[in-house]
Amino acid sequence: MYRLTQRYEAAQSSFRLTSDRLRGNATDSAAIxxxxxxxxxxxxxxxxxDVSARMLDLxxxxxxxxxxxxxxxxxxxxxxxxxxxxxxRRDRFVLATKFTNQTDPDDPNSAGNHxxxxxxxxxxxxxxxxxxxxDLYWVHNRDVLTGVEELMRALDDQVRLGKVLYPAxxxxxxxxxxxxxxxxxxxxxxxxxxxxxRYNLLDRSPERELLxxxxxxxxxxxxxxPLAEGRLTGKYLSGHTGRVTEVGRPYxxxxxxxxxxxxxxx
Numbered sequence: 702m703y704r705l706t707q708r709y710e711a712a713q714s715s716f717r718l719t720s721d722r723l724r725g726n727a728t729d730s731a732a733i734x735x736x737x738x739x740x741x742x743x744x745x746x747x748x749x750x751d752v753s754a755r756m757l758d759l760x761x762x763x764x765x766x767x768x769x770x771x772x773x774x775x776x777x778x779x780x781x782x783x784x785x786x787x788x789x790r791r792d793r794f795v796l797a798t799k800f801t802n803q804t805d806p807d808d809p810n811s812a813g814n815h816x817x818x819x820x821x822x823x824x825x826x827x828x829x830x831x832x833x834x835x836d837l838y839w840v841h842n843r844d845v846l847t848g849v850e851e852l853m854r855a856l857d858d859q860v861r862l863g864k865v866l867y868p869a870x871x872x873x874x875x876x877x878x879x880x881x882x883x884x885x886x887x888x889x890x891x892x893x894x895x896x897x898x899r900y901n902l903l904d905r906s907p908e909r910e911l912l913x914x915x916x917x918x919x920x921x922x923x924x925x926x927p928l929a930e931g932r933l934t935g936k937y938l939s940g941h942t943g944r945v946t947e948v949g950r951p952y953x954x955x956x957x958x959x960x961x962x963x964x965x966x967x
Contacts, residue, residue: 737765753782761793769923771799771841772826784831791832798826799871801841814844816855823864838865839897842872849881850888857890871897875910882918893920900924902933902964903956929953935965 737760748756757768768787770779780798787794800822803812810817826835838859840852859865870878870893878893885892896915900907901924915922928934930945930953937945938961945953 737768750782750785754786757783757786761790766793767795767797769797769837769839771802771839772804772822772829773799773802773841777804777825777829780826780829784829788831795836796830796832797837797839797869798830798835799839799841800826801844812844814840814847814852816851819852819855819859823859827864834864834866836866837869837895838867840868840870840873840893843874843877849877849884853881853885853890853892854888857885860891867891867894869893869895869897872899875914878911878920879914879918892918895921895923897923897925899926899952901927901929902960903929904952926952929956932956932958932961933964935961938962938965 737757768783770783772780774780783796787796800819801812801814803809804822804825805811811821812818823835823838827833838856840856844852853868856865856868860868868891870881873881873896878896882892884890896911898907898911900912900922904926912922914920931937931943932945932953936943938958
């Protein structure tokens, strides 16, 4: 599963890491084919509603059925656009969104993983998405002030209310995910059912702990940044510009261009 024999397959997409795992997991009722989201194809992220609609239609026509967004993406506009675009066809998609990050700079309780944040965030996301439930609800980031027991119990409450089908977690350390899922299992709460992490041929650090942990807990892996902000396409080797050159982040510089050249040569 995690041992990819050809570099090209790992560099091209995160879809295989997702779909094969979910078909054999507790979430196999939501068979994953492909995933689209603001940080992958700019749906609602700098794209107009008309362009977003065209992108979603092309994605769906090609067999895509998973949409990933978050309450903070474009200050909630991403969810609002999706809510309008999914009218009449919402149930054919696996709809995922996230919470944790601060949504109101004047309200300290609009950030974190505490119960109040979860309750207010999910109600706001449901309104914007124009749906009565979220298929996959991601904890977006860590919150060192909230214990995992409070978080997992609050998520379990939303599952029992029918507002969330599957809780999931993004960008946590392996030991934290293990602690949270162990606590949930011991108390008969809903555990995390998937993990989202940055993983590509230039940054293989998840192979040390995160991927083995995911295997041990039978968690499907959603890999973000599979093309390393476009570096693995090779376009930056020839001087082209893009996210790496215009709004580069520290992780975009991880890895050697020798790997990029090997990928381009395949």
